Amino acid sequence: MKNPYLAKFIKMLKSHLLMSVIIYGLAAGVLAGALWFAFQFVDPLPPSKVTIVSGGPGGAYHGYAKQYAAFFAKHGYELEIIQTNGSMDNLARISDPEIDVQAALMQGGITTPEEHPTLQSLGSLYYEPVWLFHKKHFKIKTLADLKGHTIAVGTKGSGTNHLVTTLLDENEVTIEDAKLVEAGASAAIPLLMKGKIDALVTIAGIDSKAVNELIHARKKIALYSFQRAETYARTHHYLKKLTLPQGGIDLVENLPSKDISLLAPSANLVVREDLHPAIKYLFLLAADSVHSKGDMFARPDTFPNDESVLFPLSSEAVNFYKSGPPFLMRYLPFQLAITVERLKILLIPLLTLLFPLFKITPPAYRWQIRRRIFKWYKHLKKLDMEAYEMKNTEDAQKMLAQLERMDRKVLETSVPLSYTDYIYSLRLHIRMIEDRLKKVIEEDTDASA
Template sequence: MTRLHDLKIYLKANFWLVPVLLLIGVLFVLALDPAPPTRLSLATGPEGGGYQAFGRQLKARLAEEGIELELIATAGSPDNLRRLLTADGKVQIALVQSGTEQQLTEEERRRLRGLGALYQEPLWLFQRRDLDIRELNELRGKRIGIGQDGSGTQAVVLSLIAASGIAREPGWLALGGRQASAALGDGSLDAAFFVGPPGNPLIQALALDPALRLADLRRAAAYQAHFPFLKALSLPEGVLDLASNSPDRPLTLLSPMATLVANRSLHPALTPLLLESARRILQQGSLLDPPNSFPRPEPSSFPLTKEADSYYRTGLPYLQRFLPFRIASLVDRYIVLLIPALAILLPLGKLVSPLYEWRMRARTYRWYRHLHEIDARIHDGSIRGHEAEEIARLQEMEKALGRVELPLSFSHELYTLHLHVRYMIERLRGLAREDKTSARMQR
């Protein structure tokens, strides 16, 4: 019973800690970053394109970490950028062909951030076998597929022909992908541009078509000098298909990069996870990209996010190397605030014991003020004639002290106060008797 009594007193005395801890808890929650979402949207590109193929692989990887990736088919890179810039927040990341950002204003560019380059996706110019196009000005007077409206293919082709001083002709049609492939097959087009990795099924099918051949762009290095987002790429003989020796000679192509771009709605904690998932997908390399060469920070059409830059310099955050993403993210969010929380709680914990002790002693010490006042009045003689009044007050004090709650460890102070009150009562009674004796003697 004594222990329960002491515990009750201790809890009541330190009840002030409850609102303090609640306030600290509220501030802790407010300062904590929101948890990463479990759902993410990626703008890819046209159905059946290379971006969709990569998106499906990325979706499978993220599903292993409990993140659901929604793939949104679009018209191409320009459409992807527009979706990133809309205020509805439906798309957080997008696959974008390097160079497409030239269509954006400076203010629009500032609203987007790069996560890095993923792989090379050459600009392929397939032509009829009887043609030998090696310069862009040789496209004049021919029926050319320059890519669908709103596609990254058309964006890069129009940039190249504009820089070459060539005006768009009526025979240059907004056809790309499977439509352009079919038009080449039935003779409706003389040549057509395509953008995609060499492993893309459409590129492979075109490379195996005996009626077609790839164009060798002789001035690729010059175009690279004028367009930093393009790279002059040497294509070895037979690299697309050894059996049919496609291409049948070494070629020089121009290659944009497939890049990953994000807007401000992407949760920062998801960036390392996205890049690590991309690294695992791309680690085997391709016909053109050596193993473990992607993703990489350059070339990037937009400034890298802080998290992407950190990933390329030091790799995954430490906890994500050993723990599942959801657990590592949770621990990481709390550990950031652990030091300031300890900086508050440790001094607070050290304050509890002395403050409790002071409050317990205060329950007895405050009564001594009245005893000191009586003692002072005894010494200066002003107490004479008022002894009975003060004795009555001290007796009331004795009753009040009986209701004072103190733990067992402080009981000696309460009993000492009782003794001092009794001592002062006896002292006043002695003074009262002296007064009565003195009055009788005077009579």
Template sequence: MDKHASPKRSLEHPDKTSPDEPALRQGAYHVAISWLDLVVSVGIMVIVGAVVIWVVIRVIQPAPPSTLTISAGPQYSRFWFAAQKYKEILARNGVTLRVLTSSGTLENLNRLADPASHVDLGFVQSGLTSIPSVISPDTRQSGLMSLGSVSNWPLFVFYRGPDLMRLSEFKGKRLAIGREGSGTRQIVLLLLRANGVEPNDDTQMLPLVGEDAVNALLAGTVDVAFLTADSARPALMEKMIRTPDIRLFSFTQAKAYIRSFPFLSQFEVPMGAFDLADNLPPRSTDTIATTVELIARDTLHPALSDLLVEAAGEVHSGASLLQKAGEFPAPVAHDFPLSPDAARYYKSGKSFLYRVMPFWLASLTNRLLVLLVPVFVLLIPALRFVPPLYAWRVKSRFYRRYGELIALERSVLDDPSEEKYAEFTKKLDAVEKALNKLQMPLAYADEFYALREHVTYVRSQIGALRTVKDSGT
């Protein structure tokens, strides 16, 4: 096809139809819009949008569960009562907290590490993962995370007899070191081993705790009682301080312990802490302390993480003998990594939605925003591609016919035989019939008539070529 030929030529001076050219019905089905092309164009955008929404739904956090389970500690223990307060706070926000009693830190950890237990939270004394014989590798790698420390957990050691300065001097004595399964017992055993004190015939280690340990010490059936913040109630400590021949052990090597065991910290019992009038104890005494952390599974919903850290602030932030006001909760983690959600909360607090809305409404709104933002940011701008896609689909029909027309013209020019001309005429008739059956939007009528004019032009040019050939023959 001659690219320099004017397509308007045949309209002003149309060539006569060849005698061999069939009379074809000239016409097309013009419509206001091609619904098929529009449906396909819009359909592609709908599919793309559905994929985007599916990806967002897969990535977005589901709604926070309405029920959580916490493994707290022995009934009526300090952290059992703390868990009851958590339960009240979460209930105000529509979340039910189930409180399970346990023998202590070890059982809490085992429950958290076992998905079949369905325990979401637990109070865990820091430092236990440094004891290989106590915590298994599976527990260390079970996907647990810390929501922060919620309390100091100082160790108070009362003993009978003359002043002692080192734990190694307790060798050969009767020691009340806490119940089986408690974190305190494991920490005490770790410290005693570091001082060469092992259970044997000379050194007895008894599973006594709290008031039982105090009574045994007062009765003389044990020589040393290791107490923690949960079991060393102020009344019991004052009672022992007032008893002649019973002393509060001072960790004169506290700094060495802290450097040897990074999960430990130095804790000072102030002079007069138990009785200001009688100045008991009569001097400041150094001891060592661990912390208690709120441990959760790494699947904990971010909204619930915020709610729990907020509840921890309400429960544990008060001043006491063990801590300053506002000291806890704190973003301090030892055995397990600090949760990213908890770290964000400690740094910037609750998000705007959770500050101004009820918990359930803020959670719903947050999820809707996460779902709708991709729709507005990605899908709505993508709609501008619908008109070009629609135009391309309509014009592609013309492009396809032009390709056929060029191929037919070249086939005859390369081989102007009678057989090739007959084949050309048959195929060109088929092209023209197919063209006249197209449904064309009125907006593309000019392309339609230009293509039909070019079909006529090619027919006339090949017809003229055949006439010249016949004349030459």
């Protein structure tokens, strides 16, 4: 035999559970709808793979690109490196919308922003000294003295080739009155050593293999000091005059034996403007990690910087050089930081709705419970008004029967224990009307007797 009290309890529990699900489910639905709407304005996730073009396998660009790739991998992203012939080749590839390249390392001064409006700079990375080595007996005062001689000017498509031919042309040393050999340092060094060419120009770091090999061959080879370096730096704003101090390459052998004036553009990190902002910040963080240590020509923390940039800085780079990385990226892992950054727009509807929902939902639940009780009062008020005017015993008995049925239904109404006082208050009011009706019946009975 089933326990009637247990059955009633289970029924009440199901009723309250259903009501809670409806009310709180409605609140959750409103919140979910607001979050979905706000999510339409959230930036998409950054791509997990990005491509960068570097120079040849033995060049500085390729070496730095590999360091960037290691930095990306540490933060959960893949940086694919594509080898190229150098800066001009890199520029052509990143400018071509048909080629899937998002970033490039390239030499400053090789083009203008107007020619490539879809490209942005993330900053200058380091100085790239221009080295002019020549035969020991070949005396050079100015670049004009190279007229009529054979010069290696860098491979076609390289930044070296572009800069050297520009400077030679300004000194009226052209292909018509000199032999310009388009060969990189690795191919040109043996030719210079054997005397098959008179000079070679290369753009490389102070620690490069080519520079060290040539400066140590001091019995055959000499390093040119740009006497008019200041003039070139003032007429080409992307160039800077550098001084290689005496003994700057080898203290023991005192190489060079005197201060040497050099010219240097700055290497630039260039990206497409539509690259995801988070990846731009990741490149900036990588550049800061790789290039902030300094070298012979730059103190620590000189690079990366916003000087001598090839293209306008992206807004991310502007903020980075002004204030450093975004707040969250300073204290959280990169992927977690960008996730929080992406979703912060969701905090607006979340905080806006949560507070009123938390305030409205409990009263709504209480109202729903009370409504079950208060719905009887409308009918009870009508009966109460009729009872005041009632004089007939038969009508009074009918209303008493009606009130008894109402009392039974009220008693069976499921409410939490904390709301039972409303039930008993309603039943008390029913009793008051019943007492009035019983009094009518008694008076009518007495009158009939």
